[in-house]
Amino acid sequence: MLRKVAKLLYFDNWNVLIIVFTEMRDKLRKWREDNHRNSEQIVDVGEELINEHASKLGDDIWIIYEQVMIAALDCSRDDLAWTCLQELKRQFPGSQRVKRLAGMRLEALEKYEDASKQYDSILQDDPTNTAARKRKISILKAQGKSAEAIRELNEYLEQFVGDQEAWHELSELYINEHDYGKAAFCLEELMMTNPHNHLYCEQYAEVKYTQGGLENLELSRKYFAQALKLNNRNMRALFGLYMSASHIAACPKVNATVKKANVKYAAWATNQINRAYQLAGRGTKENKCSVKAVEEMLESMQITMS
Amino acid sequence: MSIKLTTQAYCKMLLHAAKYPHCAVNGLLVAEKQKEKKKDSHSTPILCVDCIPLFHGTLALAPMLEVALTLIDTWCKENKYVIAGYYQANERTKDFRPNQFAEKVGARIAENFSEAAMIMVDSTRFTMGCYEPILTIYDHHENKWKCRDCNADCFEDWCEAQKITSALLEGRSYESLIDFDNHLDDLRNDWTNPEINKSVLHLC
Numbered sequence: 001m002l003r004k005v006a007k008l009l010y011f012d013n014w015n016v017l018i019i020v021f022t023e024m025r026d027k028l029r030k031w032r033e034d035n036h037r038n039s040e041q042i043v044d045v046g047e048e049l050i051n052e053h054a055s056k057l058g059d060d061i062w063i064i065y066e067q068v069m070i071a072a073l074d075c076s077r078d079d080l081a082w083t084c085l086q087e088l089k090r091q092f093p094g095s096q097r098v099k100r101l102a103g104m105r106l107e108a109l110e111k112y113e114d115a116s117k118q119y120d121s122i123l124q125d126d127p128t129n130t131a132a133r134k135r136k137i138s139i140l141k142a143q144g145k146s147a148e149a150i151r152e153l154n155e156y157l158e159q160f161v162g163d164q165e166a167w168h169e170l171s172e173l174y175i176n177e178h179d180y181g182k183a184a185f186c187l188e189e190l191m192m193t194n195p196h197n198h199l200y201c202e203q204y205a206e207v208k209y210t211q212g213g214l215e216n217l218e219l220s221r222k223y224f225a226q227a228l229k230l231n232n233r234n235m236r237a238l239f240g241l242y243m244s245a246s247h248i249a250a251c252p253k254v255n256a257t258v259k260k261a262n263v264k265y266a267a268w269a270t271n272q273i274n275r276a277y278q279l280a281g282r283g284t285k286e287n288k289c290s291v292k293a294v295e296e297m298l299e300s301m302q303i304t305m306s
Numbered sequence: 307m308s309i310k311l312t313t314q315a316y317c318k319m320l321l322h323a324a325k326y327p328h329c330a331v332n333g334l335l336v337a338e339k340q341k342e343k344k345k346d347s348h349s350t351p352i353l354c355v356d357c358i359p360l361f362h363g364t365l366a367l368a369p370m371l372e373v374a375l376t377l378i379d380t381w382c383k384e385n386k387y388v389i390a391g392y393y394q395a396n397e398r399t400k401d402f403r404p405n406q407f408a409e410k411v412g413a414r415i416a417e418n419f420s421e422a423a424m425i426m427v428d429s430t431r432f433t434m435g436c437y438e439p440i441l442t443i444y445d446h447h448e449n450k451w452k453c454r455d456c457n458a459d460c461f462e463d464w465c466e467a468q469k470i471t472s473a474l475l476e477g478r479s480y481e482s483l484i485d486f487d488n489h490l491d492d493l494r495n496d497w498t499n500p501e502i503n504k505s506v507l508h509l510c
Contacts, residue, residue: 210368235490239373280493296380
């Protein structure tokens with residue numbers, strides 16, 4: 001769609017064409033900053049930008065080449081990835097950052113041994129190169145060697161204890177291995193360094209809930225509540241609060257006070273959930289079925305609680 | 307005892323996997339509720355008429371899955387459907403065997419629907435042309451999951467399914483597919499995917 005629009009405007013106002021170009025460039029920048037993995041769109045916009053507007057990009061072009069190259073690898077566009085890589089090699093000969101990109105291309109072609117050698121050569125020159133170490137761990141992950149990946153990532157984190165991306169990756173690896181206790185530990189590290197991040201709170205609560213048992217359920221309810229405090233529109237936290245409070249209230253082991261409190265929390269959450277759905281469902285006929293389904297679901301769970 | 311898939315169900319499964327090629331994805335399959343159980347009901351295959359895409363990324367967490375199962379169960383009751391199956395595509399392309407998580411969810415569904423099936427998507431054979439069915443179907447027998455070969459017989463109309471799925475993939479319809487995760491991000495996102503259902507119908 002964008003291609004057709006850009007070509008049409010060639011024959012129109014030159015200024016309008018500049019606007020299209022700046023829009024494309026800004027889109028790429030936003031996706032870069034938000035770390036979006038919308039690779040197909042990045043390739044669409046980026047390829048056009050590189051082919052038709054390279055001269056206008058100035059020094060931005062190099063970071064765009066990097067961004068488009070990685071997206072091209074995601075889309076099996078080795079032709080485009082190769083072009084970007086060549087441009088970067090020419091401009092930054094001997095750069096470790098470009099070497100890493102060359103390694104990623106080898107990974108995409110499943111040439112894991114060659115990729116590993118590439119990263120090893122980076123690490124020989126610079127043993128503190130975190131990017132190369134993390135790529136080596138990614139290779140283990142790609143090969144399905146989860147236990148090794150977990151071991152290497154733990155070793156990495158002993159040295160680079162502040163790397164949040166790594167802690168998060170480790171928590172995911174543990175979750176996939178159903179090692180919820182260790183996943184919770186990783187999320188605790190993240191919560192400590194990012195106390196205002198509602199997503200970490202909510203993920204921690206989900207892990208605790210999955211671990212099960214009364215104590216973990218109560219912890220999970222507390223952290224769902226904390227996530228809501230940090231962001232009152234986090235629907236997962238709201239649903240999580242509802243589910244954990246309902247389960248605690250329905251548990252035969254709890255005393256009457258705890259049961260009463262959790263029934264109250266669940267009732268509050270029910271109210272908030274219904275409100276959220278009413279707000280969202282306004283105007284659309286289709287969403288009305290969702291609203292009804294949620295109401296009924298909440299009602300049916302009330303019955304099991306009492 | 308075997309299940310069959312309609313074009314709509316197969317289509318949405320593949321679109322879900324195509325939307326998140328770098329993630330694991332999972333979802334549910336629903337079938338129309340049978341009025342009465344006839345004596346020879348074993349010979350009539352269960353027709354899975356629709357697919358509800360659930361999550362992408364980290365699948366193995368309980369709370370949102372429970373919410374989704376309960377909510378979709380309620381929705382099913384209203385529409386005279388029953389949850390009849392579970393599908394999963396793993397994060398790694400070469401990994402198409404069901405894992406512990408898939409078996410757990412499948413078993414949970416089988417508790418409510420004895421003929422439930424677990425379906426794994428084989429991403430290594432996933433092409434734009436959709437020339438062959440890329441699923442492996444597992445049936446629940448005596449607490450074990452038995453693998454069954456998936457061929458054209460597993461579809462209500464394989465030729466139609468192949469044609470329409472391929473067309474929607476080419477047209478990048480997966481960009482507008484909504485799964486339950488998208489719904490939780492923004493409640494206005496409709497996990498029944500009415501627009502895609504319309505596109506499928508339109509191409510039929």
